[in-house]
Amino acid sequence: MVNAVTASIGTLSAVGLCKAFPQENAPDVVALDQVDLIIHSGEFVSLIGPSGCGKSTFLRLVAGLAQATAGTLTLDGQPIVRPGCERGLVFQDPTLFPWMTVYENVAFGLRVRGLYRQNSHEVLEFIELVGLKGFEQAYPHHLSGGMAQRASLARTLVNHPKVVLLDEPLGALDAFTRMGMQDEILKIWRQRGTTMVMVTHDVDEAIYMSDRIIVMSPRPARIEKVIEVTIGRPRSRDLPDFLRLRSSILQILHFTGNRPDLPFYL
Amino acid sequence: MSGLTAHNRVDDKFSFDKRTLAPLGGLLLVALSHRFIPDAPRYRPKVLADLSVTLWLLIGLFGMLSLVAPFAPALRRRLVYKSWFLAAAVVALGIYDLITLKLNLIPSLFFPAPERIIDVFITDGAFLLKCMAYSLRLLFSGYILGAIVGLATGVLVGWSPRWSYWVSPLIRMVGPIPSTAWIPIALVSFSSAYDASVFLVALAVWFPMTVLTSSGISNVRKSFFEVSSTLGANSFHNVFRIAIPGAAPSIFTGLFNGASSSFLTLMSAEMLGCKFGIGWYINWQRETLSYPHVYAALGLMAVTFSLLISFQLKFRDWALGWQKGTIRW
Numbered sequence: 001m002v003n004a005v006t007a008s009i010g011t012l013s014a015v016g017l018c019k020a021f022p023q024e025n026a027p028d029v030v031a032l033d034q035v036d037l038i039i040h041s042g043e044f045v046s047l048i049g050p051s052g053c054g055k056s057t058f059l060r061l062v063a064g065l066a067q068a069t070a071g072t073l074t075l076d077g078q079p080i081v082r083p084g085c086e087r088g089l090v091f092q093d094p095t096l097f098p099w100m101t102v103y104e105n106v107a108f109g110l111r112v113r114g115l116y117r118q119n120s121h122e123v124l125e126f127i128e129l130v131g132l133k134g135f136e137q138a139y140p141h142h143l144s145g146g147m148a149q150r151a152s153l154a155r156t157l158v159n160h161p162k163v164v165l166l167d168e169p170l171g172a173l174d175a176f177t178r179m180g181m182q183d184e185i186l187k188i189w190r191q192r193g194t195t196m197v198m199v200t201h202d203v204d205e206a207i208y209m210s211d212r213i214i215v216m217s218p219r220p221a222r223i224e225k226v227i228e229v230t231i232g233r234p235r236s237r238d239l240p241d242f243l244r245l246r247s248s249i250l251q252i253l254h255f256t257g258n259r260p261d262l263p264f265y266l
Numbered sequence: 267m268s269g270l271t272a273h274n275r276v277d278d279k280f281s282f283d284k285r286t287l288a289p290l291g292g293l294l295l296v297a298l299s300h301r302f303i304p305d306a307p308r309y310r311p312k313v314l315a316d317l318s319v320t321l322w323l324l325i326g327l328f329g330m331l332s333l334v335a336p337f338a339p340a341l342r343r344r345l346v347y348k349s350w351f352l353a354a355a356v357v358a359l360g361i362y363d364l365i366t367l368k369l370n371l372i373p374s375l376f377f378p379a380p381e382r383i384i385d386v387f388i389t390d391g392a393f394l395l396k397c398m399a400y401s402l403r404l405l406f407s408g409y410i411l412g413a414i415v416g417l418a419t420g421v422l423v424g425w426s427p428r429w430s431y432w433v434s435p436l437i438r439m440v441g442p443i444p445s446t447a448w449i450p451i452a453l454v455s456f457s458s459a460y461d462a463s464v465f466l467v468a469l470a471v472w473f474p475m476t477v478l479t480s481s482g483i484s485n486v487r488k489s490f491f492e493v494s495s496t497l498g499a500n501s502f503h504n505v506f507r508i509a510i511p512g513a514a515p516s517i518f519t520g521l522f523n524g525a526s527s528s529f530l531t532l533m534s535a536e537m538l539g540c541k542f543g544i545g546w547y548i549n550w551q552r553e554t555l556s557y558p559h560v561y562a563a564l565g566l567m568a569v570t571f572s573l574l575i576s577f578q579l580k581f582r583d584w585a586l587g588w589q590k591g592t593i594r595w
Binding site: 063064065082083084085087088089091093095097098099100108109111112113139140141155156159 | 487489490492493494495496497498499500503507508511512514587588589
């Protein structure tokens with residue numbers, strides 16, 4: 001879904017991106033090897049792959065928390081060199097500041113950028129948007145995992161980032177909360193139209209939520225395949241289109257397993 | 267049906283609990299033994315009414331509490347909880363009275379009867395309070411100075427690798443030296459004995475504060491800083507909005523340790539030639555063999571320093587309300 005007004009805001013471009021971690025007495029660990037990728041404004045893209053394939057590293061490079069060893073990485077034409085609020089990152093662990101209430105956590109981005117006085121009403125708006133109305137004065141240790149993750153999402157969104165990066169945001173939640181949160185994230189995405197890049201290890205989640213799925217593979221860490229998901233929204237997890245796509249992705253990831261050679265199952 | 271529900275009698279609107287009478291019973295026992303058991307003949311003849319008066323005042327107080335208790339559940343609950351301890355404390359006092367005044371089993375010079383100790387509060391009370399005030403002045407000056415410098419040093423060393431490189435070795439060498447060992451140097455470095463004493467107390471507080479602050483800051487989860495920088499925070503914000511609040515539990519531990527160190531150093535620091543002061547008072551009374559005065563001063567110190575710690579920990583509990591568990595005092 002591309003919002004025509006924000007057509008060119010939030011376009012990420014990676015050309016020949018490489019990231020290697022130097023090791024003592026051992027060859028470098030190559031986390032990303034010649035990654036070429038363009039993520040368009042307003043797109044919802046998932047990165048999927050087994051561990052060690054560089055998907056989280058890619059996200060951290062986009063967030064500015066790490067520097068690439070080679071290649072270019074730009075947002076709307078500007079090279080990415082350091083962290084900034086236009087690229088918000090939602091971590092797997094909510095990482096709410098324990099000494100601040102939910103309200104103060106969400107307002108943090110505005111306070112440090114000096115925009116709190118003008119935009120203080122937005123804090124309550126976003127808290128309500130993520131469904132935490134009534135919990136503004138609660139401390140993080142009072143919240144459940146799902147609630148904390150929602151607060152973390154609100155905290156990132158209040159800065160109106162151009163790109164929202166989600167690093168396995170729902171990995172720590174139970175299955176029911178996860179499905180509910182997937183719908184909530186999609187609802188927010190539909191409302192705001194920001195580019196979203198999500199790293200996940202759950203194939204179903206990737207198919208359910210994304211416009212495009214980038215399948216990555218380790219050793220070497222590069223893009224294996226880019227899949228367009230053309231299924232109409234809202235998507236059903238049990239319909240043939242969905243399942244067909246699921247099985248093809250699992251096959252790419254070599255997870256179809258060995259089917260026993262039996263003439264009968266019963 | 268009524269037998270199945272757990273019914274706590276202590277929470278009834280009106281209920282009489284015999285346990286609330288325990289302190290009263292103890293007090294009456296001690297008062298009567300003090301009044302009617304004859305004093306030891308060789309005890310230095312000096313009849314004082316102090317203990318009797320105190321006991322009867324306490325009997326009046328606890329009598330009133332016991333009368334009100336059946337009608338006030340909250341008061342009753344607390345009184346019942348404390349009643350055994352209070353009764354035991356009073357009986358212990360009575361036994362001490364027995365050993366010293368009535369039976370003269372231990373040297374009365376060094377172990378005065380309770381009435382003599384209470385007498386000191388009456389005759390010398392104002393001077394005792396004055397000495398305590400002088401001590402507190404020294405204590406607060408040294409403590410606040412040491413805490414602020416310790417906090418600043420700790421933040422610098424915990425946050426900046428460059429500061430840590432130059433200052434950590436200093437902390438490691440200077441810190442562990444007990445501040446009382448600095449007395450000779452302090453005396454010649456400062457123009458007045460009072461300044462030297464303040465320096466010594468501050469030094470005693472500085473070390474735990476610095477170490478705990480810097481380790482608190484180093485131990486703040488790196489992910490907090492990653493989150494804050496993706497939200498637009500710069501170094502200033504990272505230090506003051508993330509690092510210091512994140513290190514607050516450690517900092518409060520440092521304040522508490524600093525408090526204990528400061529009490530210790532205070533006693534020695536007062537020997538440098540300060541005017542008055544409770545440590546000086548104890549020493550002076552010991553030299554003139556007035557042991558009741560020593561005990562009275564010790565009692566005053568116990569109450570005052572205990573209150574100081576209580577205030578500090580109450581403040582801590584308020585400031586660290588966001589944490590799940592705190593030191594139980």
